[in-house]
Amino acid sequence: xxxxxxxxxxxxxxxxxxxxxxxxxxxxxxxxxxxxxxxxxxxxxxxxxxxxxxxxxxxxxxxxxxxxxxxxxxxxxxxxxxxxxxxxxxxxxxxxxxxxxxxxxxxxxxxxxxxxxxxxxxxxxxxxxxxxxxxxxxxxxxxxxxxxxxxxxxxxxxxxxxxxxxxxxxxxxxxxxxxxxxxxxxxxxxxxxxxxxxxxxxxxxxxxxxxxxx
Amino acid sequence: xxxxxxxxxxxxxxxxxxxxxxxxxxxxxxxxxxxxxxxxxxxxxxxxxxxxxxxxxxxxxxxxxxxxxxxxxxxxxxxxxxxxxxxxxxxxxxxxxxxxxxxxxxxxxx
Numbered sequence: 001x002x003x004x005x006x007x008x009x010x011x012x013x014x015x016x017x018x019x020x021x022x023x024x025x026x027x028x029x030x031x032x033x034x035x036x037x038x039x040x041x042x043x044x045x046x047x048x049x050x051x052x053x054x055x056x057x058x059x060x061x062x063x064x065x066x067x068x069x070x071x072x073x074x075x076x077x078x079x080x081x082x083x084x085x086x087x088x089x090x091x092x093x094x095x096x097x098x099x100x101x102x103x104x105x106x107x108x109x110x111x112x113x114x115x116x117x118x119x120x121x122x123x124x125x126x127x128x129x130x131x132x133x134x135x136x137x138x139x140x141x142x143x144x145x146x147x148x149x150x151x152x153x154x155x156x157x158x159x160x161x162x163x164x165x166x167x168x169x170x171x172x173x174x175x176x177x178x179x180x181x182x183x184x185x186x187x188x189x190x191x192x193x194x195x196x197x198x199x200x201x202x203x204x205x206x207x208x209x210x211x212x213x214x
Numbered sequence: 215x216x217x218x219x220x221x222x223x224x225x226x227x228x229x230x231x232x233x234x235x236x237x238x239x240x241x242x243x244x245x246x247x248x249x250x251x252x253x254x255x256x257x258x259x260x261x262x263x264x265x266x267x268x269x270x271x272x273x274x275x276x277x278x279x280x281x282x283x284x285x286x287x288x289x290x291x292x293x294x295x296x297x298x299x300x301x302x303x304x305x306x307x308x309x310x311x312x313x314x315x316x317x318x319x320x321x322x323x324x
Contacts, residue, residue: 029286059259063261070264070268
């Protein structure tokens, strides 16, 4: 199929928010193959007519949305798995050193600084979450790949759970040894650091699958 | 077949069977094969096949490979070792289910 026609399929898919190569590639081939088949069967058919036929057979706009929903669900699962694997690294060498530093840091912080944990919690959810989101969004600004961008969006559910589950009641955790507070804030730090590392991993995964993007 | 809900439960098994018989296939090819093999009785909505393929790939039943084909990229699916192992048991399950259905809807014939 001519490049001009492939471009027309790309434009059509971009209209449905499938504008990046890693989510378009399979759909482009599907539509191109279907159009070629219809035109082979009926040479009278124009590109536009064959295209409309392919669109209907795919399930129309609902078909495209269903496809994209499926891809989004897959990416969400993949992103969760990647985030989990990044967090798990904190238990292994050499990251275990960083884990020790973070835990000790929070331990000494709570031991020496008299701070209301609920205020600290608010700072963590408002300031740190915005910073992490801002940094990732900036880094992904010029990345023309669906998977890393969607992965960055999808982790907000995890962030929401980690951040909001304890509610504004951390003062209740504030026993003399500060064990629960140190554990919670250390876990929060691991989550933030892992989220910051997620785009690089997602880009690497996408490039491994679609090397032509590079 | 007008009622696609009947096909939904069997789709992954049909995909496994087709890939076991044909080796590597791409999405559109799978759709056409299902239509052909069922004498156009199974009218699968094309958009519905891909989420099933992606789900099976995620669960490790399928592996995929991208190849350039006349100015575009084509994604070929094939059975993974896990998928090869699962095919027969899935087919047996489907066969068992169909026999049970047959026993219920046509008790004398069975």
